[in-house]
Amino acid sequence: MKGCKIVPGGVTAPQGYRASGIEARIKSPKRDMALIVSDVPASVAGMFTTNLIKGNHVKLCRKLIKAGKAQAVVINAGNANACNGPEGLQAAHRMSSLTAAELGIAKKLVFPCSTGTIGLPMPMDRIEAGIKMAAQALSRRGGPDAAKAIMTTDTVDKQVSFEFKVDGKPVRLGGMAKGAGMIEPNMATMLGFLTTDAAVDAKALQKCLSAAVVESFNRITIDGDQSCNDTVLIMANGLAGNKLLTTEHRDWPVFVKAVNQATKELAMKIVLDGEGATKFVTVVVRGAASDADARKATRAVANSLLVKTAWCGGDPNWGRIIDAVGYSGAKIKEELTEIRFDALPAVKNGRRAPGVELKDLEKVFARKSFSVVINLHLGKGTDTVYTCDCTEEYIKINADYMT
Amino acid sequence: MKGCKIVPGGVTAPQGYRASGIEARIKSPKRDMALIVSDVPASVAGMFTTNLIKGNHVKLCRKLIKAGKAQAVVINAGNANACNGPEGLQAAHRMSSLTAAELGIAKKLVFPCSTGTIGLPMPMDRIEAGIKMAAQALSRRGGPDAAKAIMTTDTVDKQVSFEFKVDGKPVRLGGMAKGAGMIEPNMATMLGFLTTDAAVDAKALQKCLSAAVVESFNRITIDGDQSCNDTVLIMANGLAGNKLLTTEHRDWPVFVKAVNQATKELAMKIVLDGEGATKFVTVVVRGAASDADARKATRAVANSLLVKTAWCGGDPNWGRIIDAVGYSGAKIKEELTEIRFDALPAVKNGRRAPGVELKDLEKVFARKSFSVVINLHLGKGTDTVYTCDCTEEYIKINADYMT
Numbered sequence: 133m134k135g136c137k138i139v140p141g142g143v144t145a146p147q148g149y150r151a152s153g154i155e156a157r158i159k160s161p162k163r164d165m166a167l168i169v170s171d172v173p174a175s176v177a178g179m180f181t182t183n184l185i186k187g188n189h190v191k192l193c194r195k196l197i198k199a200g201k202a203q204a205v206v207i208n209a210g211n212a213n214a215c216n217g218p219e220g221l222q223a224a225h226r227m228s229s230l231t232a233a234e235l236g237i238a239k240k241l242v243f244p245c246s247t248g249t250i251g252l253p254m255p256m257d258r259i260e261a262g263i264k265m266a267a268q269a270l271s272r273r274g275g276p277d278a279a280k281a282i283m284t285t286d287t288v289d290k291q292v293s294f295e296f297k298v299d300g301k302p303v304r305l306g307g308m309a310k311g312a313g314m315i316e317p318n319m320a321t322m323l324g325f326l327t328t329d330a331a332v333d334a335k336a337l338q339k340c341l342s343a344a345v346v347e348s349f350n351r352i353t354i355d356g357d358q359s360c361n362d363t364v365l366i367m368a369n370g371l372a373g374n375k376l377l378t379t380e381h382r383d384w385p386v387f388v389k390a391v392n393q394a395t396k397e398l399a400m401k402i403v404l405d406g407e408g409a410t411k412f413v414t415v416v417v418r419g420a421a422s423d424a425d426a427r428k429a430t431r432a433v434a435n436s437l438l439v440k441t442a443w444c445g446g447d448p449n450w451g452r453i454i455d456a457v458g459y460s461g462a463k464i465k466e467e468l469t470e471i472r473f474d475a476l477p478a479v480k481n482g483r484r485a486p487g488v489e490l491k492d493l494e495k496v497f498a499r500k501s502f503s504v505v506i507n508l509h510l511g512k513g514t515d516t517v518y519t520c521d522c523t524e525e526y527i528k529i530n531a532d533y534m535t
Numbered sequence: 536m537k538g539c540k541i542v543p544g545g546v547t548a549p550q551g552y553r554a555s556g557i558e559a560r561i562k563s564p565k566r567d568m569a570l571i572v573s574d575v576p577a578s579v580a581g582m583f584t585t586n587l588i589k590g591n592h593v594k595l596c597r598k599l600i601k602a603g604k605a606q607a608v609v610i611n612a613g614n615a616n617a618c619n620g621p622e623g624l625q626a627a628h629r630m631s632s633l634t635a636a637e638l639g640i641a642k643k644l645v646f647p648c649s650t651g652t653i654g655l656p657m658p659m660d661r662i663e664a665g666i667k668m669a670a671q672a673l674s675r676r677g678g679p680d681a682a683k684a685i686m687t688t689d690t691v692d693k694q695v696s697f698e699f700k701v702d703g704k705p706v707r708l709g710g711m712a713k714g715a716g717m718i719e720p721n722m723a724t725m726l727g728f729l730t731t732d733a734a735v736d737a738k739a740l741q742k743c744l745s746a747a748v749v750e751s752f753n754r755i756t757i758d759g760d761q762s763c764n765d766t767v768l769i770m771a772n773g774l775a776g777n778k779l780l781t782t783e784h785r786d787w788p789v790f791v792k793a794v795n796q797a798t799k800e801l802a803m804k805i806v807l808d809g810e811g812a813t814k815f816v817t818v819v820v821r822g823a824a825s826d827a828d829a830r831k832a833t834r835a836v837a838n839s840l841l842v843k844t845a846w847c848g849g850d851p852n853w854g855r856i857i858d859a860v861g862y863s864g865a866k867i868k869e870e871l872t873e874i875r876f877d878a879l880p881a882v883k884n885g886r887r888a889p890g891v892e893l894k895d896l897e898k899v900f901a902r903k904s905f906s907v908v909i910n911l912h913l914g915k916g917t918d919t920v921y922t923c924d925c926t927e928e929y930i931k932i933n934a935d936y937m938t
Contacts, residue, residue, distance in 0.1 A: 185861030185869055215857055215869060217886040250854025251887050358862040437840065437925070438933060445934030451653025454618055458588030459761040466588055466618060483620040484654050522840070523934070524927040530841060531848030531926070 136296045136390060139304060142275030143168050145293030146304035146329035148371040151274035153281025156262025158255055159210030159248065163281035165259075167231070167266035168325060169204040173241055174369035175331075176202035177338035179345045180362065187214035187361035188224040189244045196228075196243055200334030202367050203241035205325055206231045206263060209284050209310075212321065213246035213254050214360050223254035230260055234267040245363050247284060247310065247321040279308040282323055285529060286310050290401040292394045298374040298383040303330045305390050309398040311354075311405075322349060324364040324398055330387060331370030332377040339379065340388050341366050341395075348395035352518045353434050354406040366391070403518050408525030411443050412518070414503040417462075420513030425462035429506065430517040432460030440522035448493035450478045457506060468509040474502050539699040539793060542707060545678030546571050548696030549707035549732035551774040554677035556684025559665025561658055562613030562651065566684035568662075570634070570669035571728060572607040576644055577772035578734075579605035580741035582748045584765035590617035591627040592647045593766060599631075599646055603737030605770050606644035608728055609634045609666060612687050612713075615724065616649035616657050617763050626657035633663055637670040648766050650687060650713065650724040682711035685726055688932060689713050693804040695797045701777040701786040706733040708793050712801040714757075714808075724762040725752060727801055733790060734773030735780040742782065743791050744769050744798075751798035755921045756837045757809040769794070806921045811928030814846050815921070817906040820865075823916030828865035832909065833920040835863030843925035851896035853881045860909060871912040877905050 144151045148171040156165040178197045180190045196202070206227055213220050227244035235242070246254075269277070279289040293306035311322035332340075345364055370376075377387050404412055415434045420426035433439055436456040442449040450471050457464050466482035473496040477485035496502050547554045551574040559568040581600045583593045599605070609630055616623050630647035638645070649657075672680070682692040696709035714725035735743075748767055773779075780790050807815055818837045823829035836842055839859040845852040853874050860867050869885035876899040880888035899905050 183858065183861040184867045185857055212854070215854060215882070215886055217884070250858065251882075358858075360858050360861055437929075441930050441933035444930065447934070451615070451618060454588055455586065455653065455761075455763050458586040458763055464587045479618070479654075481620070483618055522930060524930045526840075527844050527847065527925060527927045527930055530844035531850070 135386065136294050136393065139293050139295045141293045141306055142279050142291035142308050143306040143325055143327045144272055144275035145306035146327050148172060148329055148369050149327050150270040150272055151278040152266045152269035152271060153274065153277035153279070154262060154265045154269050156208065156258050156265065158208055158258055158262070163277065164209040165262040165266050166207045166278035166281035167204065167270060168278055168327065169235060169270055170367055170369040172369050172371065173201050173203045174367035175200055175334040175337050177334065177341040177366050179341060179364045181358065181360055183358050183360040185215065185360040187212050187246055188220040189213055189246045190361060190363060191221060192224040192228065193243050193363065196240055199240060201241060202243050203237050204231055204235060205243045205245060205365055206266070207245040207282050207323065208259060208262065209282055210248040211246060211252055211254055212248045212250045212361050215251045216253055219253060223256060226256060227259060227263070230263045234263055243365060245323055247282065247323055247361055275306060275308065282308065282310040284310065285407055286405055288405055290398055290405070292397045294390065296386055296390050298330055298372065298377065298387060301372055301374050303372040303374060304328065305394055307394045307398055309402060311402040321359040321361040322402065324349060324395070326366035326391070326394055328366070328368045329370070329372040330368050330377055331372065331374050332368035332387065336378045337366060337368055340391050344392045344395040347392060348399040351516060352399045352403050353431070354403065354520060400518060403520050406520035407529045408523040409520030410523055411521040412501040413443055413520060414516060414518055416503060416505045416516045417508065418505065418514050419507040419509045419511060421463040421511040422513040423515060424513070426513040426515035428460045429457045429462040430515045432456045433504065434517045434519040437522060443497065443521035444523045446494065446497045448473060448478060448490065448497045453504060453506070454479065463510055464508055465510065470507040470509065472505040473497065538789065539697050539796065542696050542698050544696045544709055545682050545694035545711050546709040546728055546730045547675055547678035548709035549730050551575060551732055551772050552730050553673040553675055554681040555669045555672035555674060556677065556680035556682070557665060557668045557672050559611065559661050559668065561611055561661055566680065567612040568665040568669050569610045569681035569684035570607065570673060571681055571730065572638060572673055573770055573772040575772050575774065576604050576606045577770035578603060578737040578740050580737065580744040580769050582744060582767045584761065584763055586761050586763040588618065588763040590615050590649055590764035591623040592616060592649045593764060594624060595627040595631065596646050596766065599643055602643060604644060605646050606640050607634055607638055608646045608648060608768055609669070610648040610685050610726065611662060611665065612685055613651040614649060614655055614657055615651045615653045615764050617653045619654055619656050622656060626659060629659060630662060630666070633666045637666055646768060648726055650685065650726055650764055678709060678711065685711065685713040687713065688810055689808055691808055693801055693808070695800045697793065699789055699793050701733055701775065701780065701790060704775055704777050706775040706777060707731065708797055710797045710801055712805060714805040724764040725805065727752060727767040727798065729769035729794065729797055731769070731771045732773070732775040733771050733780055734775065734777050735771035735790065739781045740769060740771055743794050747794045747798040750795060751802040754919060755802045755806050756834065757806065757923060803921060806923050809923035810932045811926040812923030813926055814924040815904040816846055816923060817919060817921055819906060819908045819919045820911065821908065821917050822910040822912045822914060824866040824914040825916040826918060829916040829918035831863045832860045832865040833918045835859045836907065837920045837922040840925060846900065846924035847926045849897065849900045851876060851881060851893065851900045856907060856909070857882060866913055867911055868913065873910040873912065875908040876900065
């Protein structure tokens with residue numbers, strides 16, 4: 133992004149944030165608790181799972197966020213704190229109040245988050261000890277530790293941070309995320325946390341985050357399963373000293389672009405780390421009767437097990453792709469349908485594109501990353517999703533685990 | 536089924552049917568063409584894929600079936616005759632007319648069916664030679680050969696045949712089907728063919744078949760992909776000599792039961808032969824706010840890759856199941872939700888059922904066949920689907936194939 137330079141630090145790249153990631157032994161022997169704290173109360177915005185079954189932290193965060201203020205986020209991995217009865221909601225509250233006490237701030241400013249196995253009681257003794265450790269370990273350079281502590285089946289941590297200008301002043305945005313298909317082992321939980329030292333109006337921040345999530349985290353799919361714990365939070369503590377960003381601010385588009393860039397990069401990192409994945413695939417539908425139709429078609433293709441296994445095998449099998457569009461619910465006319473693999477035509481007028489050899493299509497599918505572009509030639513609807521192949525390794529990871 | 540005895544013969548068990556299965560070398564070296572012929576024109580009914588992309592035989596059969604009469608079905612495996620341009624529809628017509636000429640009957644009485652790879656031109660020379668061979672090989676005992684010739688990745692042929700009474704006269708019903716996940720290698724194509732010597736009114740026959748398919752073939756899912764070629768046909772040639780069966784006939788319920796039994800048995804055989812499958816799982820939802828909600832919930836659970844891989848691993852992971860219901864679109868209240876594995880409670884009031892040990896749940900999941908019964912306690916909606924687990928073998932079968 134123009135005018136945007138990469139800086140190190142993740143969520144602690146912006147001014148006034150400290151973070152830590154420690155071993156609370158919820159799932160030893162890995163870091164499994166993270167804490168992010170702003171020096172001052174920050175504007176906050178959030179997006180949460182639309183699953184009707186919700187983790188207890190989601191239930192609590194949805195209430196807390198109404199006030200638009202946060203100062204800390206405390207996260208545990210290894211236990212989803214979901215479907216574990218009324219004690220689960222009490223546990224979420226207690227995570228918040230214990231952290232608040234440790235930091236000497238108001239409870240309503242502390243957002244708890246959990247990821248891990250569903251249906252287990254929260255190990256509150258370990259959580260309590262973990263919160264103490266995490267508070268003691270807080271550091272201006274703690275971003276990377278925090279990013280590691282939220283990993284579950286992730287094989288790499290996922291961070292971004294960069295600097296841009298608002299009102300001529302340097303402003304920083306940092307972020308971290310986790311998610312790799314299904315997580316340790318129950319869920320495809322996706323967690324994302326962004327921090328910025330920009331001063332941003334809470335309502336504008338929510339608007340910006342909602343739009344950015346639609347274009348990033350909501351465009352990725354690994355296995356089609358939606359977690360009951362998915363959460364994205366952004367804090368803006370204002371220490372950069374800019375004039376409060378609202379949608380009217382001259383530099384608002386700059387800030388929006390930066391948030392979009394950060395969420396998109398984190399989303400891509402999640403797909404690239406998809407459980408067992410060997411290919412990164414961009415599925416684009418153009419020319420659909422409507423955007424809604426395009427969305428149905430991209431999702432059907434990206435979640436089709438037949439399509440994903442063909443990608444795994446490097447098989448440029450367009451039959452499975454057109455078939456998935458056919459049952460997606462999107463309007464399609466066979467004789468108008470075009471499919472390209474990267475720039476190469478595979479299907480024209482609903483049949484094999486003339487003059488293109490199978491071996492050329494195979495070359496595209498041999499790439500580590502390629503796109504499938506479907507033009508339905510029916511209207512102006514478009515949609516894009518980012519996904520990966522489905523491999524034997526995915527099945528192994530998810531079948532071999534025992535609760 | 537009471538009053539219904541098993542007889543041998545498959546589609547040639549009823550009077551007046553001959554069949555064959557031969558090697559047309561469309562995909563050597565296996566039998567890949569089948570022919571079923573009635574001695575006299577029969578009432579016919581059919582059900583076809585709802586995929587908007589349709590194989591050419593589906594396009595033709597949907598027209599032919601309006602007249603309600605058929606005398607022969609000719610089927611090829613190895614080529615789906617789909618997405619291959621205007622020549623494909625011509626090929627379907629030609630399969631029909633070549634067979635008609637060979638048998639000396641009207642073209643409009645011959646229904647063609649295809650299953651196999653999408654997007655390839657039909658090898659009409661081999662098809663033509665195959666039709667000749669198939670006609671010469673026709674036999675009163677050819678049912679099993681025909682059942683073998685429609686197999687693709689199926690590991691066993693799938694047949695049923697039994698005898699019951701209508702108007703006090705013995706009547707027979709035979710059937711064969713194919714389908715095993717995705718087929719050779721592009722599609723989850725399901726083909727089913729039923730024959731009976733009962734005399735049945737074509738409209739009543741259609742009504743009966745439509746209802747039976749809803750309760751059988753439409754209740755199974757292996758990978759959630761719907762083929763563009765799915766077809767079920769039933770012929771009733773009247774040679775048993777009963778009074779024409781209509782919905783008013785005293786013995787109508789007996790005939791309906793027999794057709795239901797046949798379609799259900801064939802559907803079960805398809806799931807049991809699911810590609811790479813090691814478990815047969817019945818997913819039942821009760822107490823949903825509506826039947827439509829129940830249907831959304833059963834489908835979400837049965838098609839969840841996370842759930843299917845847990846079954847594969849023998850992991851009684853109910854978190855993945857309740858999560859799938861949560862995103863299915865069905866109404867759910869966490870605190871009311873109950874889940875049983877066979878008779879054993881796993882979840883009560885949205886959390887782990889008290890007093891039930893993990894090892895007991897594991898015993899249920901170690902069975903070759905078990906049920907997952909979800910009670911949402913919200914209303915009277917119910918639904919049932921039959922499915923299987925998803926294994927590394929499934930991925931291997933579908934990834935290793937090269938177009």
